[in-house]
Amino acid sequence: MSEAQTRTQTPARTQPFLAVEGLQGWYGESHVLHGVDLQVREGEIVTLLGRNGAGKTTTLKALMGVLERRSGSIRLRGTEVSNWPSNRIARAGMAWCPEERGIFAGLSVEENLMLPPVVAPGGLPVAELYTLFPNLEERRGSQGTRLSGGEQQMLAIARILRTGARLLLLDEVTEGLAPVIVEQIGVTVGKLREAGYTILLVEQNFRFAASLADRHYVMEHGRVVDEMAAHEVADRQASLNKYLGV
Numbered sequence: 001m002s003e004a005q006t007r008t009q010t011p012a013r014t015q016p017f018l019a020v021e022g023l024q025g026w027y028g029e030s031h032v033l034h035g036v037d038l039q040v041r042e043g044e045i046v047t048l049l050g051r052n053g054a055g056k057t058t059t060l061k062a063l064m065g066v067l068e069r070r071s072g073s074i075r076l077r078g079t080e081v082s083n084w085p086s087n088r089i090a091r092a093g094m095a096w097c098p099e100e101r102g103i104f105a106g107l108s109v110e111e112n113l114m115l116p117p118v119v120a121p122g123g124l125p126v127a128e129l130y131t132l133f134p135n136l137e138e139r140r141g142s143q144g145t146r147l148s149g150g151e152q153q154m155l156a157i158a159r160i161l162r163t164g165a166r167l168l169l170l171d172e173v174t175e176g177l178a179p180v181i182v183e184q185i186g187v188t189v190g191k192l193r194e195a196g197y198t199i200l201l202v203e204q205n206f207r208f209a210a211s212l213a214d215r216h217y218v219m220e221h222g223r224v225v226d227e228m229a230a231h232e233v234a235d236r237q238a239s240l241n242k243y244l245g246v
């Protein structure tokens with residue numbers, strides 16, 4: 001059995017950490033999500049793929065409770081949370097690393113790390129974060145503005161690991177980064193998998209996504225239109241290329 005098959009079959013025995021059904025979302029009058037269905041099992045890495053504007057970022061915002069209007073069902077370990085405000089969703093163990101990273105320019109690395117509140121037990125202490133991200137330890141006193149794009153991205157990921165979240169929504173974590181940094185981030189995400197985190201990854205860099213994910217969902221026009229396990233990708237490359245316009 002291939003490594004990919006082992007990975008897809010092991011988590012299948014556990015209940016979904018996240019189960020989403022018929023998720024709809026709006027920006028003002030603009031109806032953007034038209035019924036998203038997806039599941040992420042405990043310990044899985046799952047990607048949301050799709051062209052620009054397909055609704056991937058909006059899906060993460062709707063899950064996190066920061067979209068102004070949404071409807072449909074979002075269950076976290078079986079509990080319906082679609083009516084919960086974002087702070088309560090955070091306390092239930094979901095964290096969002098937004099595309100724009102949200103690093104505070106005037107604060108140091110360590111101050112940025114300490115900023116989000118610890119919401120659940122099990123968050124990584126700062127010393128462990130520095131083991132995972134040695135670059136950040138070297139830059140602990142540097143201001144946010146002085147960090148490279150890669151360091152900012154690592155800081156944005158490290159910051160949510162301190163909070164105790166176990167389900168990480170990562171949005172375009174490789175965007176604009178040099179290949180060597182993308183590789184480092186890939187190694188880090190692999191370590192998070194080993195540590196048992198559950199990850200929903202929005203990614204344009206399919207090679208990066210494919211090297212990490214157990215399963216992929218494809219979004220088009222505010223819906224999930226296809227799903228494939230990691231071991232199916234090779235056989236389905238042609239349809240995937242069509243979806244992604246490559």
Ligand SMILES: Nc1ncnc2c1ncn2[C@@H]1O[C@H](COP(=O)(O)OP(=O)(O)OP(=O)(O)O)[C@@H](O)[C@H]1O
Pocket residue numbers: 027030032050051052053054055056057058059
């Ligand atoms: N703040 C906003 N107000 C109004 N419409 C928005 C807003 N943000 C996104 N949209 C629209 O919602 C749709 C889905 O956008 P979304 O950002 O979720 O797509 P995406 O799949 O993440 O693509 P991208 O890679 O371009 O971010 C697009 O038509 C986009 O123009």
